[in-house]
Amino acid sequence: MIQFHHVSLAYPVTGTHALEDINLHVKKGEFVYLVGHSGAGKSSFMNLILKRTLPTSGQVYIAGESLSRYRGRRVAQHRRRIGMVFQDNLLLPHLSVHDNIAFALRVTGAPEREWGARVGNALRVVGLDHKRHALPIQLSQGEQQRIAIARAIVTEPALLLADEPTGNLDPDNSRDILKVLQHVNLRGTTVVLATHARDLVETFRHRTITLRQGRLVRDDPYGGYAL
Numbered sequence: 383m384i385q386f387h388h389v390s391l392a393y394p395v396t397g398t399h400a401l402e403d404i405n406l407h408v409k410k411g412e413f414v415y416l417v418g419h420s421g422a423g424k425s426s427f428m429n430l431i432l433k434r435t436l437p438t439s440g441q442v443y444i445a446g447e448s449l450s451r452y453r454g455r456r457v458a459q460h461r462r463r464i465g466m467v468f469q470d471n472l473l474l475p476h477l478s479v480h481d482n483i484a485f486a487l488r489v490t491g492a493p494e495r496e497w498g499a500r501v502g503n504a505l506r507v508v509g510l511d512h513k514r515h516a517l518p519i520q521l522s523q524g525e526q527q528r529i530a531i532a533r534a535i536v537t538e539p540a541l542l543l544a545d546e547p548t549g550n551l552d553p554d555n556s557r558d559i560l561k562v563l564q565h566v567n568l569r570g571t572t573v574v575l576a577t578h579a580r581d582l583v584e585t586f587r588h589r590t591i592t593l594r595q596g597r598l599v600r601d602d603p604y605g606g607y608a609l
């Protein structure tokens with residue numbers, strides 16, 4: 383699904399070498415952790431997959447085709463097939479949970495008659511069907527993060543990129559989020575999760591890719607936090 387072939391990234395203004403000669407392959411349906419200290423290159427890695435940033439050298443392939451060939455509408459289409467979850471997921475404060483999630487369907491042009499059922503399915507995956515009519519302010523941080531995951535998966539993306547999704551959460555909520563992401567993965571979505579959370583990586587074992595100062599220093603199929 384995702385292949386990095388000798389990918390390097392140096393940011394033009396500062397000349398920072400964010401990634402150096404990265405080679406890896408993530409298969410369809412995998413669950414992969416991306417770990418590394420602050421500044422190791424995790425967000426840069428995600429941004430390359432989204433084509434928000436271009437590699438200085440090397441190629442990123444999606445389903446066998448180089449992203450460098452994608453232009454204009456194709457890039458927008460590509461991004462729409464990827465769900466994204468971040469540390470701070472801003473839900474629209476004046477919209478209900480249902481409307482926040484349906485917003486993602488509106489953006490991707492899904493027919494309005496399908497919104498109710500699809501939002502319901504996404505809410506069931508994250509276990510919050512009963513909060514459908516709540517406003518974001520009426521939810522805990524952990525619940526807001528689960529709603530953000532529902533919003534990311536309602537469009538049934540092939541790939542989910544999660545960048546520090548548990549960064550603001552306590553250990554119990556973090557574990558719940560991990561379980562939700564595993565559930566999403568079992569339904570067929572490939573998941574790439576960038577995290578600093580050693581306990582999660584140790585507890586819920588999955589392939590773990592370790593970056594150090596822009597270099598891929600370990601790719602462990604059985605997981606484990608090696609920093």
Ligand SMILES: Nc1ncnc2c1ncn2[C@@H]1O[C@H](COP(=O)(O)OP(=O)(O)OP(=O)(O)O)[C@@H](O)[C@H]1O
Nearest residue numbers: 393396398400418419420421422423424425426427
């Ligand atoms: N837009 C940018 N311009 C210049 N340098 C950048 C830019 N974005 C990131 N960098 C630098 O590239 C390196 C990798 O940053 P990146 O954000 O990918 O790391 P990270 O592993 O996601 O860090 P964190 O865990 O703190 O989010 C860092 O040295 C950072 O300072």
